[in-house]
Amino acid sequence: LSIAASDERVSKGRAAYSRHRDTLAAVEKRYGVAPEIVTAIWGLESFFGERRGSVPVVSATSTLAFDGRRGAFFEKQLVAALKILQSGDVAASDLKGSWAGAMGHTQFIPTSYQAFAVDFTGDGRRDIWSDDPSDSLASTAAYLSRNGWTRGLKWGTEGVGPGRSLTPQPGGPTFSVTSNFNVIKRYNNSDSYAIGVGHLADRIAGGGPIRASFPPDKYGLVKDQRISLQERLTARGFDTGGADGVIGPNSRTAISAYQTSIGVEATGDPSLALLQSLGG
Template identity: 80%
Template sequence: MHLTRRTALLGLGAVTLSACATTTTATRIGSSSTGLPADLRPTPNAAYDAWVASFRGRAASAGISQSTLNAAFRGTGYLPGVVRRDRNQTEFTRTLEDYLSIAASDERVSKGRAAYARHRSTLNAVEARYGVPANIVTAIWGLESFYGERRGDVPVISATSTLAFDGRRGAFFEKQLIEALRILQSGDVSPANMTGSWAGAMGHTQFIPTSYQAFAVDFTGDGRRDIWSDDPSDSLASTAAYLSRNGWQSGQSWGREVTGDAAGTVIQPQPGGPRFAVTRNFRVIKTYNNSDSYAIGVGHLADRIAGGGPLRGSFPPDRYGLTKDDRVDLQRRLTAQGFDTDGADGVLGPKSRAAITAYQTSRGLPATGDPSVELLRSLGG
């Protein structure tokens, strides 16, 4: 039976694809919480305080010492922004084309190759021990935290206790809180350095506390399973250990793009788009995040990091009749005319739609925020 990573998030965030980081710039683990948005700083809440007081008894019954509890909850508190983010998660789907435009962007590929080269000796040692290819581990690192740049800086005890108190998924997050306290009690990390996403995912490859307890390893041999350090060694090894224990078959690829007939399992996640012949290892990647797009993103990014090229197949026009090249052109033309889309990757997210709306308003057009072939033409060459 496969062990699986229960994610506390929907995943597939627009910036990091893991939706885990609270910032889009490099984060220093252990940094002051004053650098967080106001709604992610402790806010007085008497009901939360009463919940924590009652929780202490349950934690003690689970083997958590009073000294651990006192240290863990010192300076923590209710985070209203965590509840807001949890309740406002919108169910949405990206096309595979949009997903891969982010997951295997030129920047993510180039940074991945640099990270692979920089940590080659560690990654090779991890591969030798667990049988998981170094480029696969690097790709997961890239999707989960942009190679460690976006690990998140929300105190995990505050985040998980807030969500446990809130009650929407109270039992799940109380379990995460208990395991986070066990991690502190074991001495793997200090309360100040136990930071992560707003939902408690931690480290370079975003383990929630229960996943950490099940799979994290001390690869450096310093006596601590330190996934928070700037040194990613323990995180990378923990990810490989996770995949290995979930059935990774050494010597077998994740899959490949196919243009003709192929044996085995063939999938086409986006109608009219590329087709992929996938292996058992593809399903193992999905235990990390149960999404075909995620698993293809990991596999394709891994191939690119190892020197492979872009996909050969093409994707059909979107529902507005635009190809990716059209969307990139649209973003570039809008930005050139003063309506900033924050880059031109062909993915029409909130910034691009806001730019379209602003352009439409400036021209007296209906402010729909929707792209179109006519809109592209109106922007000129």
């Protein structure tokens, strides 16, 4: 949730929602999916179009099919990608996406594109690769609609209420979720992803942050302490690549470098002792 609803993502999400308000309203009218939900998926999948991927999809899917670990799945994606080219929806030079073949503003895999993508602009092409996100946003709503989205029903809410209760982390916030929560999981089968989409959607629509606190992580640190650790490391010249409270590869590299500089074992793990050694 620190990543899904970061201050930057919320700010960019509200701006994107405002820019495309008319399109999102038209999409909602046709498919019944709330604009903030579509916008939140856009934000999580490609940072509102900024990170759509630049890997040729045919190359990515053929490589992963050959790799063998999920060969049958990626063979289907490769064949679907070739059929997309055959249909004329996109030029071969523009058929690009992530390293795993996910494409466009909302990162459809080729088989999902074939099943759910729509030509919302009416130009004769289901163009999810264009800088114009209209077809992508509509395709996402079509995907959710065809997987059982209920018009006018919220995904859920923080706290105990009607519907299924869900506590993703022991000692942390509890959420009550509806059937639409399960529809979001059809997009990505993860409780954390669906909560991330729902909460980001609420923030984009003007809602506030989660009220309950999360317990300390396995290193004994809460989010504010992790942010402080990142800020202090960066100030000392050990750049963590940002201070969002998420201890990822950049933060671990910075921690290891700092640990080496002070003559302790370079584990890359955060700790209260490490924070205290930085003056925290």
